[in-house]
Amino acid sequence: MTNIVDRLKELVKDGGVVTGADISSRATSYWDPSPTAAKALVRPGSTQELSDILRLCHAHDQSVVVQGGLTGVVAGAVSSKDDVIISLERMQALESVDEMDGVAVVQAGAVLQVVQEQLAERGFLLPLDLGARGSCTIGGTVATNAGGINVLRYGMMRNLVLGLEVVLADGTIISSMNRMLKNNAGYDLKQLFIGSEGTLGIVTRVVIRLFPLAKSRQTALFAATSFDAVVRMLKSMQSDLAGTLSAYEVMWGEYFSAVTGDAGHSAPMAPDYPYYVLVEAQGADPDADTDRFEAILERALESGDIIDAILPKSExxxxxxxxxxxxxxxxxPAYLYDVSLPIRAMSSYVERLRAKLAAWNAAAVGLVFGHIADGNLHIFVRPCGDGAAHDECDAIVYGCLAGLSGSISAEHGIGIEKKAWLSESRSGAEIALMRSMKRLLDPKNLLNPGKVIDPAPPSR
Ligand SMILES: Cc1cc2nc3c(=O)[nH]c(=O)nc-3n(C[C@H](O)[C@H](O)[C@H](O)COP(=O)(O)OP(=O)(O)OC[C@H]3O[C@@H](n4cnc5c(N)ncnc54)[C@H](O)[C@@H]3O)c2cc1C
Known part of the structure; x- marks a missing residue:
């Protein structure tokens, strides 16, 4: 049989197939600078071309890994020398904007920040926003059901996707480009692919729900003495800001002082408070919005819930x-975790975690921050070492979640890194159904094999 790479080169012209040093000169991911490994990296220019590529790979039993901006945190886009990589870097167009319905159609290879800026020029907000905005792609954010800083107001990527187009492992195109908020005509197939991390299909185009761009924005960084005060402030901002609260990012003091310490960022306020909160509201009435926002902060300063605050005067x-x-x-370097748990359990979880980390390794430090309104904490654990130490640290971080009804993955997904822990957060029946779905949509296990879930349970 002819070599698959030669067949791909016949199929995809104009430098669409990359091999050799042009692959290994690419880093594995944002987190891992080691060279990318693959037989070939293929860059389709259209959904039909991708369908032809996948049909060919299917006929040759060729495994395929789809990559977006490579910012994913769980090694979900990592390839091996035996894989063919699909990159949608030639599919980055904002295809259309329907200003009346507030709907955009975007190709999956588009970079989030580029799309945000294109839409802002037309008066629209694409509310998905995260620190990786300059590199992550629309397809990657759909495939991971990304969260980020505006979830408390607009939801995760799942809440913003009205429709999508996807190519299955055998090349079948499923065009489910619904544009309506309401469409209960049978199963909502797009939901199968959102958050499936490239294991069920390759997303090529997405219909996204838009919102009007805000006319006013208020931002503040404040410090609080207790976690109870942090939660009281969240509740009062949720109830008294007329629904305009868009971000409420909490940093435990140790995280703040570590990122603003030696060789870090300059500290905007004293680095020795117990909690810091970066809060943002976006509204439509600049004067009234600002008055309301500042009044809440003043009241909290008077009551002692907050002890310091900065309101930026410029961008x-x-x-x-x-x-x-x-x-x-x-x-x-550090191990990064992304857990979810109820707000009421967060403070005791962090205390328990710190005690267990200290008992494990006297030098271990847990730096905590997160989107607490979404029940989501991130934890960096330092120092970090080899594989065995990583496994031990995982066991501590996830073990402390026991009995809290939380999850080992709030927004980052499972990929390879959390695969062994999936059963901590999903029941046997749920995992069995996931396996059935994988076998149905990808019976040869060619799409992103080894990530999230294996098609069959491990044999004993
Ligand atoms: C600085 C920084 C901050 C971050 N902050 C957040 C945050 O606040 N919230 C959050 O949720 N995440 C965050 N992340 C993680 C990451 O940005 C998201 O997971 C993002 O959605 C990944 O997009 P990507 O294009 O980089 O995908 P990649 O990393 O390339 O891929 C991620 C997964 O999606 C699959 N995939 C990619 N494209 C497609 C496609 N077209 N079709 C099907 N599958 C595909 C891949 O196979 C892989 O499994 C952050 C990362 C960094 C580096």
Whole structure:
């Protein structure tokens, strides 16, 4: 049989097939600088071309890994030397914007920030927003059901996707480009693919729900003395800001001082408070919105719930606050976790976790921050070492979730890194159904094999 790479080169012209050093010169991911490994990297220019590629790979029993911006946190897009990589970097167009219905059609290879900016020029907000906005793709954010900083108001990517087009492992195109908020005509097939991390199909085009761009924005960084005060502030901002609260990002003091420490960002306020909150509201009435926002902060300063606050006066001052929350390079390398749990359990979870980490390794530090309104905490654990230490640390972080009705993955997915832990958060019946779905849609196990779930349970 002819070599699959030669067949792909016959099929995809104009440099669409990349091999050799042009692959290994690419980093494995944002998190892993080691060279990418693959037989070939193929860049289709259209859904039909991708369908032809997958049909060929299917006929040759060729495994395929789809990659977006490679910012995913769970090694879900990592390939091996035996895989063919699909990259949608030639499919980045904003195809259309329907201003009356507030709907955009975007190709899956488009970079999130580019689409956000294109839509903002037309007066629309694409509310999905995360620190990786400059690299992550629309397809990647759909495939991971990304969350980010605006979930408390607009939901995760799942809540913003009205329709999508996907190519199955055998090349079948499923065009489910619904544009309506309401469509109960049978099963909602798009939901199968949102959050499936490239294991059930390759997303090529997405119909996204848009919102009007805000006319006013209020931002503040404040410090609080207790977690109870942090939660009281969240509740009062949710109830008293007329629904405009869009972000409420909490940083435990140790995280804040670590990212603003030696060789880190400059600290916008004293680095020794117990909790910091970066809060943002977006509304339509600049004067009234600002008055309401500042009144809540003043009341909280008077009551003692907050002890310090900064309100940025320019976009550059605002950016200097956000960089402390979003750019965590100063604390790397570290193990990164992404758990969910009820807000009421967060403080005791963090205390229990810290005690267990200290008992495990006297030098271990857990740096905690997160989207607490979504029940989502991120934890960096330092120092980090080899595979065995990583496994032990996983057991501590996930073990402390026991009995809390939480999840080992709030927004990052499962990929390879959390696969062994899936049964902590999903029942046997749920996992069996996931396996059935994988076998139905990808019977040869060619799409992103080894990620999230195997088609059959491990043999004993
Ligand atoms: C600085 C930083 C901040 C981050 N903040 C957040 C955050 O706040 N919230 C959050 O949820 N995540 C966050 N992430 C994680 C990451 O950005 C998201 O998971 C993002 O959605 C990944 O998109 P990507 O295009 O980089 O996908 P990749 O990393 O390339 O791929 C991720 C997964 O999606 C699959 N995939 C990619 N494209 C497609 C496609 N077209 N069709 C089918 N499957 C596909 C891949 O096979 C892989 O399994 C952050 C990452 C970084 C580096």
């Amino acid at each position: 550059s001052e605002r950016a200097a606050l956000w960089v402390v929350r979003e750019d965590f390079e100063p604390v790397l």
